[in-house]
Amino acid sequence: MDIKVGISSCVNGESVRFDGGHKSNKFASKVLAPYFTYVPICPEVGSGMSVPRPTIRLITNEERIALVDSKDASLDYTDSMVEFSQKTVDRLKETEMCGYIVCANSPSCGMERVKVYSKNSATKNGVGLYTQILMKEMPWLPVEEDGRLSDPVLKENFITRVFCLNDLYKSMDGEPTAGKIIAFHSRYKYTLMSHSTVGYKNLGKLVAKVAEYDINEFFAIYRTQLMQTMTIRASRKNNTNVLMHLQGYFKKELESPQKVELAQIIQDYNQGLLPLLSPITLIKHHLGIHSNEYLAKQSFLNPYPQELRLRYGL
Template sequence: MNQQQIKIGISSCVLGERVRFDSGHKISKFVTKELSPYFEFISVCPEVGAGMPVPRPTIRLMSNEDRIELVETKDVTKEHTQAVVDYSKSKIAQLEQELLCGYIVCAKSPTCGMERVKVYRKDGATNVGVGLYTKELMTQMPWLPVEEDGRLNDPLLKENFITRVYTLKDFYSSMGEAPTRGKIVAFHSRYKLTLMAHHPSSYKQLGKLVANVKDYDIDDFYRLYREGLMKAMAHRASRKNNTNVLMHLQGYFKRELDKQQKQELRQVIDDYRVGLLPLLAPLTLIKHYLTAHPDAYLAEQAFLQPYPQELRLRYGL
């Protein structure tokens, strides 16, 4: 997989571009230093794209009866709602053709915030809004992994987002020029353990869906499977689910390992289960046994290495 082809949309200010209302930025060192070797960023600033200048008056979301408006803070009669919505629809339609694999948005922004954006009312403000651009993004591309810059400081949220990005990239790469039933069945086979770890009920639902792939138009099925896959992956893999998958993996070695090796693997999995060891510990041992006792099905499971190990995301899980 060519990592530089992994396209990620991003709020321009998070990349360090000086496009904010005060000509400043909100650069993320995690993004620019740790992620930039792996991703090709596509920078978007909805305010600038909609024609607003830099610097510019501050803006906010305001609730006006059943409508959310984007207005200037000091003069609410100056509204930018339609300009931003029109730009958002056009830009996102363009981005959909790019096969984006993820999007990093600027937290709390009235255009880009993903959650808890302030919405002002006559009697105060509530933290219930979504930025106008990001709302359109998640409506038009519901399968796309979207995360806020600040939330990527949380190791669990960060690992889940990166896993989703690489899953979607792998899906697109596996489909090649055009999806086929065979390609989707092969992809699903490689992601069975991953889905078991993230959301067991979705694993069962997607399994039933794939079993009936012949009953669908392939393009309809492609869209249906993609959305179900990414919805499942949005659930963070829990320690309990990961432990179940590890025990499932353990079963593949019951004939190959001697008594001492079996005991060692059981102990490492149990130490992970109770929080004494990170997920990396049992996975490293399983990979070691897989090298000594090859198994074609296990070797291709994405669960064993969902993204480049150089990202070091499983050390703290």
């Protein structure tokens, strides 16, 4: 699969860290690599720093946050980092990049809770300078830290967003049209509902007005709102609501015992007794016998390759 995903070079296994080492992530390198085409970037090396190099950190004087040498704050790397970051992100914006995995806690790449030092203390409330510009300039892009990929919920959410954005790009095939966007949105009805009922309704209202926009302007607006809605993690309550909607498609096809079985499995999932995979597997089984073209196209049933095994613990 040609799914372009940015990644911090050290997380990709390249020896570019301050000590000449790397921070290879097993899930990214072993599990995801067959599906993604990685675009490795090290902002520190890219902005002119050497390997190895002195450590750097973020500092603040309440007026600005700067990137400086950890032992000598007069060695300021802020301007060179910002310049490199802006040029790199401007280039990435012209590509169909579908996600980004950044290095946690890094003063250049960290996504959240990066240490920021002041005169008398340090707080974990910063964002790496490069990633800050990346997220500001590309608000639709799924971004996740390497360490958070060990959390099954965060991991599933990130992968779902990456495949969703890739599906959007492939569906447009380089030329957005109202028809293509409507068809895509129709396939993501239940996926969006599982993430946010409010977001689902707002996107529905937006799509209903597609004819009022320049199509390229509309695509940009839709892409951002779509991906921001997908950032909201799907809840058990919302998933159960979606499963009950899907159950309704079989009310005329299933015999009474089959209806009872499906309802019970959905209820067991709702109570946390079964993973999401269980009711979805049964629904897909019934769908294989009682075909329904609209339901078969719903991304909720197949958001990513099942070989990734992401719904086993949800």
